[in-house]
Amino acid sequence: MDPSGNFDVTSMAEGELGLSSPSVVYEEPASVWHRLARNHKISIVSIVVILLFVLGAIFAPLLTPYEYDAVSLSERLMPPSPTHLFGTDEVGRDVLTRMLYGSRMSLIIGIVPTMLSMAIGTLIGMTAGYFGGKVDTIIMRVADIVMSFPSMLLAMVVMYTLGGGTFNVFLTMAFVGWAGVARVVRSETLKLKESEYVEAARIMGVRRFRIIARHILPNCLPTIIVLFTLDIPAAILTESSLSFLGMGVQPPSASWGLMVNAGRAFLYHAPWLCFAPCLAIMVIVLAFNYLGDGLRDVLDPHLQSQ
Amino acid sequence: MKGSKASNLLRRLLYALIAIVGVATLVFVLLRMVPGNPVATLLGEHADKETVERISSSLGLDKPLPVQFADYLLGALRGDFGQSYTLGKPVSELIGPAFVNTLWLALAAALVSWVVGIACGLAAAIHKSTIVDRLFMGFSLLGVSLPVFMVAMLLQYVFARYLHWLPVAGVTDWTGYILPAIALGWGSAGSIARLVRSSVIEVLQQDYIDTARAKGRTGTQILVLHALRNAMLPVITLMAMQFSGLLSGAFITETIFSINGIGRLAVQAIAGRDIPLLQGTTLLCTFVIVMGNLVADLLYSVCDPRVRKEA
Numbered sequence: 001m002d003p004s005g006n007f008d009v010t011s012m013a014e015g016e017l018g019l020s021s022p023s024v025v026y027e028e029p030a031s032v033w034h035r036l037a038r039n040h041k042i043s044i045v046s047i048v049v050i051l052l053f054v055l056g057a058i059f060a061p062l063l064t065p066y067e068y069d070a071v072s073l074s075e076r077l078m079p080p081s082p083t084h085l086f087g088t089d090e091v092g093r094d095v096l097t098r099m100l101y102g103s104r105m106s107l108i109i110g111i112v113p114t115m116l117s118m119a120i121g122t123l124i125g126m127t128a129g130y131f132g133g134k135v136d137t138i139i140m141r142v143a144d145i146v147m148s149f150p151s152m153l154l155a156m157v158v159m160y161t162l163g164g165g166t167f168n169v170f171l172t173m174a175f176v177g178w179a180g181v182a183r184v185v186r187s188e189t190l191k192l193k194e195s196e197y198v199e200a201a202r203i204m205g206v207r208r209f210r211i212i213a214r215h216i217l218p219n220c221l222p223t224i225i226v227l228f229t230l231d232i233p234a235a236i237l238t239e240s241s242l243s244f245l246g247m248g249v250q251p252p253s254a255s256w257g258l259m260v261n262a263g264r265a266f267l268y269h270a271p272w273l274c275f276a277p278c279l280a281i282m283v284i285v286l287a288f289n290y291l292g293d294g295l296r297d298v299l300d301p302h303l304q305s306q
Numbered sequence: 307m308k309g310s311k312a313s314n315l316l317r318r319l320l321y322a323l324i325a326i327v328g329v330a331t332l333v334f335v336l337l338r339m340v341p342g343n344p345v346a347t348l349l350g351e352h353a354d355k356e357t358v359e360r361i362s363s364s365l366g367l368d369k370p371l372p373v374q375f376a377d378y379l380l381g382a383l384r385g386d387f388g389q390s391y392t393l394g395k396p397v398s399e400l401i402g403p404a405f406v407n408t409l410w411l412a413l414a415a416a417l418v419s420w421v422v423g424i425a426c427g428l429a430a431a432i433h434k435s436t437i438v439d440r441l442f443m444g445f446s447l448l449g450v451s452l453p454v455f456m457v458a459m460l461l462q463y464v465f466a467r468y469l470h471w472l473p474v475a476g477v478t479d480w481t482g483y484i485l486p487a488i489a490l491g492w493g494s495a496g497s498i499a500r501l502v503r504s505s506v507i508e509v510l511q512q513d514y515i516d517t518a519r520a521k522g523r524t525g526t527q528i529l530v531l532h533a534l535r536n537a538m539l540p541v542i543t544l545m546a547m548q549f550s551g552l553l554s555g556a557f558i559t560e561t562i563f564s565i566n567g568i569g570r571l572a573v574q575a576i577a578g579r580d581i582p583l584l585q586g587t588t589l590l591c592t593f594v595i596v597m598g599n600l601v602a603d604l605l606y607s608v609c610d611p612r613v614r615k616e617a
Contacts, residue, residue, distance in 0.1 A: 144321065145328035148596045152554035153572060153588055160576050160584070161336045237453050241558055244455050245573060260455060267459060268467060278456045285451040293447075 035298045043294030046287040053284055057107050060100040068101040068254055069093065077270045087272040089262065095276045098254045102277060105166070105255040106284070110236040113173035118228050120174065121181025122220065126212055128182065129189025139182065146179040155238060156247055164250045169242065173235055181227055188220050222299035229292035233285040240281055256281050318603055322596045329592040330382060330585075334375055337581050365389070378585065387586035392578035397586035401568060405590060408567035411490065411559065412552045414483045418491030419498055420545065426495070427502025428534065434507055442499065449496025454555045458489035458562045486563045490555045494548045501544050505537035512536075539606065546602025550595045 036043045056063060072092035080087045086095035128139040146154070155172050162168035192198060192215070201211050242248030243257030251258060256277035263273030362368050365388075369377070381387060387397035423446075430442040465471050465485060473482050509515065510533055518528050557569035564570075568587050575583035 141321070141324055141328070144325045145332060148325040148550075148592050148599070149329055149332075149588075150550050150554040150557075150591050150595065152557050153591055156557070156572065156576055157333060157336050157584065157588065160579075161339050233451065240453050241455065244453075244558065245561065247576065257453075260459075264459065267463060271463065274456075274459060278453070278459075281453055282448075282451060282456070285453075286447065289447055289451050 032295075032298055036294050040290075040294030040297065043291050046291040046294070049283060049287040050291070053103055053107065053280075053287075056100050057103040060097070060104065064094065064097040064100060066094040066097040068097050069252055077266065077273075079270070080272055086276040087270065089259075089273050090266060090270075095259075095273060098259060099256070099276050099280055102254040102256045102259055103280060103284075105249055105253055106236055106239065106257075106281070109166075109169055109173065109239040109249075109255070110232045110284075110288075113170045114177065114228060114231045114235045116170070116174035117177030118181055118224060118231070121178040122185050122217075122224055124178065125182035125185025126189050126216055126220070129186040130193060130208070130212055130216065136186070140186070143179040143182050146176070147183075151176050151238065152241060155242055156245070159242065159247045164247065166249055166253060169239060169248050172242075173238060176238070177231060177235065181224075181231070184223060184227060185220055188223050189216055192216050192219050226292060226296045226299055229288060229295055233288040233292075236281065236285055236288075240277075315604070318600055322600050325596050326589070326592055327379075330379060330589055331375075333585055333588050334378060337584065338371060365391075382585075382589055387589070388582035390575075390583045391580045392574070393580070393583070397582050400571060400583065401586050401590050404566055404568045404571045404587075407565055408553070408556055408560070408569060411483060411486055411556060411565060411567060412549065414487035415490035415494075415552055415555075415559075416545070416549075418487050419493075419495040419548070422491070422495040423498025424502050424534075424541075426499040428506060428529070430499065430503045431506035431510070432529070439503075443503065446496035446499040449492050449499075452492065454489060454493060454558045455562060457492050458486070458559055461485045461489055462562065482563075482565075486559045486565060489562075490552060490559045493555065494551060497548070498541060498544060501541055502537060505540050506533050509533045509537045543602050543606055546598045546605070549598040553591050553595065 060068075070093060072088070075084070075088050075092040077090055078084055078088040078092075084094050084096065086099065089095055089098070124139055124143075128136040154176050158172040158175055159168060162171060198211060198215050201215055206214075239248055239255065240257030240260070243255050244261045246261060249255040249258055251262075259277040260274050263270070263277070266273050359368070367374070378388070385398050387401070389395070390397050390400055393400060426442045426446060430439040430446075433439050462485060466473060472485055506529075515528060515532055518532050523531070553569070556567055557573055559565070560567040560570040561573055568590060572584060572587040572591075574580070575587060
């Protein structure tokens with residue numbers, strides 16, 4: 001039937017039944033953004049919050065008159081005031097400034113290693129799911145091993161081996177994160193492999209690599225995007241916990257976890273030292289979680305029941 | 307039928323064993339990749355070469371790596387993890403009591419998360435799409451989004467330092483576990499609440515709920531006897547899986563509240579470059595997690611006849 005036929009039926013039905021509103025049934029499928037805006041207004045708020053953080057991280061030097069490492073001993077441990085909105089720390093550095101610079105580290109560590117573990121996990125998960133057999137068994141047992149480690153402990157052991165520092169935090173987080181992704185992508189691939197269009201492609205003689213790239217991967221993408229959005233806050237939390245224990249990012253780099261770690265000694269005299277970075281972690285993690293929830297409902301209703 | 311059940315159990319046991327041996331190997335390899343002689347690092351720059359060699363050989367560090375690996379695996383099988391470098395005691399004597407402390411903490415935290423999680427999830431499901439639902443779900447997302455150290459420090463500040471209701475840190479009696487348990491259980495309470503909610507909502511749409519209602523069962527009876535019972539299946543799995551998360555959180559909680567548990571021991575082991583202690587704590591944690599997952603698998607198949615049939 002040609003497309004115009006559709007419209008005729010709609011207008012006829014409307015005319016006969018006297019419906020005032022146009023039928024929803026024939027509407028083009030709304031874009032992800034429209035559906036998010038309609039059903040998950042809080043996701044849109046989250047996107048705005050995340051963008052604000054990203055802009056704050058990029059334009060930190062323009063937003064604050066202070067340097068993030070400018071020591072000023074005459075202004076030690078000053079409570080929040082109009083000149084220092086979140087107060088100053090034990091050597092007189094402006095807490096808000098350090099928080100802005102710290103957001104660079106925390107956002108990068110939230111995003112870059114997660115991308116890395118997504119890429120590795122997707123590749124491995126699709127391979128395991130598509131080829132099955134021994135490859136699958138071996139890969140899934142290795143994933144089991146990584147996942148039976150408490151993530152914090154695994155991260156600590158890897159950080160111990162590699163030594164502290166930002167780049168090693170990247171590697172550690174990717175090393176810890178890929179297994180969970182591989183599991184989900186594998187089960188998704190198993191489902192897709194049995195679908196009729198993949199079978200049709202196989203019968204037509206399409207090469208395996210092409211089937212994976214053209215049929216499996218695009219259909220796994222919604223799941224991968226949702227996982228990505230939900231893994232970013234998890235990575236930010238892991239980084240802040242590692243840095244809190246002194247095993248993550250090393251000073252003089254500023255990260256939120258590191259700021260809490262340093263501020264803990266002054267918790268009772270100067271609670272604002274911990275308050276600001278904790279607030280930042282809470283807000284950004286909440287924003288990503290809300291966005292991930294929204295995307296999951298919109299893109300991938302199956303994931304919810306898992 | 308019975309044979310397949312037994313072989314299924316065997317297969318799961320085998321997988322669990324592979325995971326444990328795999329972690330043991332991974333830890334060994336990772337810790338041996340650290341550059342430099344651990345003894346030299348421990349003794350500092352001023353130690354003479356002879357002392358370093360003597361201590362290395364007494365710790366068995368001069369043997370070839372495969373021999374060291376075999377010693378370590380065989381020792382671990384007998385429960386012997388070697389001598390701690392920094393605390394001067396056998397690792398097995400150190401991790402035993404520490405594990406008991408962690409177990410109490412984890413159980414208390416699990417209790418908090420189950421009670422709070424199930425109550426909030428159920429309340430949200432009953433009042434679906436109302437303000438109650440939104441409030442509880444917003445609250446639970448907050449639970450998932452707060453770092454453990456933040457909740458712990460906040461509780462410590464408010465209830466111990468400010469109100470003086472509970473001890474700040476350390477455990478002398480059971481009251482010492484209250485704040486750490488809440489701090490640790492908070493996060494998983496959030497995810498349990500979310501799962502209970504979606505699970506109960508799904509179950510309430512089933513036909514047998516209508517049947518029960520038609521038979522004249524009251525709302526409470528339906529909720530407890532039918533909805534909650536069936537909705538708990540996925541929750542059980544999540545609870546067991548979260549044991550791993552609880553152990554991870556214990557590293558931070560124990561450090562903040564000065565509880566001598568396995569997590570604090572591992573943090574100390576890393577700070578002191580104490581390889582045997584780190585190996586011991588790691589293996590114990592892994593063992594607990596793998597067993598937790600195994601029990602969850604089995605429990606699930608016991609609770610759900612459909613899974614039992616499939617297996």
